[in-house]
Amino acid sequence: EVQLLESGGGLVQPGGSLRLSCAASGFSFSGYAMTWVRQAPGKGLNWVSSISTSGGTTYYADSVKGRFTISRDNPRNTVYLQMNNLRDEDTAIYYCAKAYGGSGGFFRLIDYWGQGTLVTVSS
């Protein structure tokens, strides 16, 4: 059974930093791209970032480019999201998500989601 367990969320002041972690199990982690998606309270879903199987290729939404960094540790089956210079508008539930596959269109298709971790940016 695929399981994705996010951690690291919490309350942080504007300009602060947080690192989210997502521990994966139930599948061959190194064979799948991984993605972070966020959802502001009461709002819709917004893609944040994705990373290739090896970690060598990363993608970011314009709203977080230069502030967030996605990375992965394949031996530890974990993907991370380092968030710096946080803003009020970054307040959201952050979901870790598994790609359907490791290449082509399936690299970008999400098939499993974690339960999310709440990040609140407020003074």
Added chain:
Amino acid sequence: DIQMTQSPSSLSASVGDRVTISCRASQGIGNYLAWFQQKPGKAPRLLIYGASTLQSGVPSKFSGSGSGTDFTLTISSLQSEDFGTYYCQHYDSYPLTFGGGTKVEIK
């Protein structure tokens, strides 16, 4: 960036009704279209990918159609457990974008 527009934004239907949700892409995306269901306080669940392929374990009452820019999600016979918000999402290229969601309520 590709914009995804869903309609309606909400609907209320009775058990047994046929429900249709539309999604339009601002440019052609082939069949790189997925549908997700999200219930309150829960993570989204993949229902359909490739515009019309049912994800494993998803009931056959759900179906998808379309290609290019216009897509549809149909629930053939609405049941009480189908309440929630439904999102379309393209995966043609980065950045990935979602539709604004359709909230489905049971009358």
